[in-house]
Amino acid sequence: MEILKVSSKSNPNLVAGALVNILKSDKKAQIHSIGAGALNQAIKSIAIARGYLTPSGQDLRCVPSFLEVEIDKEIKTAIKLEINLV
Amino acid sequence: MEILKVSSKSNPNLVAGALVNILKSDKKAQIHSIGAGALNQAIKSIAIARGYLTPSGQDLRCVPSFLEVEIDKEIKTAIKLEINLV
Numbered sequence: 166m167e168i169l170k171v172s173s174k175s176n177p178n179l180v181a182g183a184l185v186n187i188l189k190s191d192k193k194a195q196i197h198s199i200g201a202g203a204l205n206q207a208i209k210s211i212a213i214a215r216g217y218l219t220p221s222g223q224d225l226r227c228v229p230s231f232l233e234v235e236i237d238k239e240i241k242t243a244i245k246l247e248i249n250l251v
Numbered sequence: 252m253e254i255l256k257v258s259s260k261s262n263p264n265l266v267a268g269a270l271v272n273i274l275k276s277d278k279k280a281q282i283h284s285i286g287a288g289a290l291n292q293a294i295k296s297i298a299i300a301r302g303y304l305t306p307s308g309q310d311l312r313c314v315p316s317f318l319e320v321e322i323d324k325e326i327k328t329a330i331k332l333e334i335n336l337v
Contacts, residue, residue: 173287201259201291208290208330212315226312229298244294 168195171210173202180210185217188225188250196246197232204244211248224251254281257296259288266296271303274311274336282332283318290330297334310337 167187171180180196187194198207211227218224225248232245253273257266266282273280284293297313304310311334318331 201287204291204294205287208294208315209317212317212330215314215316224314226314228301228310228312229294230301231295231298244298 166193166195167191168197171196171198171203171207173200173206175203175206175210177206177209177213180206181213181217184210184214184248188214188218188223188248192250194248196248197234197243198246199234199236199241199243207244207246211246218250225249226251252279252281253277254283257282257284257289257293259286259292261289261292261296263292263295263299266292267299267303270296270300270334274300274304274309274334278336280334282334283320283329284332285320285322285327285329293330293332297332304336311335312337 184194196207198204228247230245232243233240234243270280282293284290314333316331318329319326320329
């Protein structure tokens with residue numbers, strides 16, 4: 166499963182393009198983000214990706230969950246967004 | 252369709268409870284949020300709501316999109332999360 170790590174500085178249009186490429190080949194993808202700014206970019210990317218999919222009659226669904234990740238020996242709570250092509 | 256308006260100050264546990272109640276009766280709901288902090292609370296609420304649904308063998312799917320809303324005569328871009336019980 167391909168995982169896109171999105172930060173608050175990620176460009177939602179570029180993430181959307183990458184997401185659509187993964188979905189077209191794998192039917193599913195994951196986005197991980199830490200913090201409100203990063204999650205905001207992640208969700209915007211998903212909304213934009215839908216616009217890339219609808220012309221070919223496709224759409225996506227997403228499911229959020231919490232994920233503990235260790236960064237610099239510190240445990241942080243990330244949001245994992247599982248995305249499926251439908 | 253019931254719409255939950257979530258702000259950066261919303262309590263995700265309370266929003267999750269409200270969301271589950273709506274989903275149990277209507278099978279679907281919408282969450283609207285404006286800004287990264289509000290969206291963060293909204294997504295956390297959805298992740299928590301999944302924990303309330305799984306014991307009864309249910310889950311949810313969500314689909315984000317952009318929404319223009321007028322607040323104090325100013326147009327703002329909100330995120331609309333459409334949530335369906337599955």
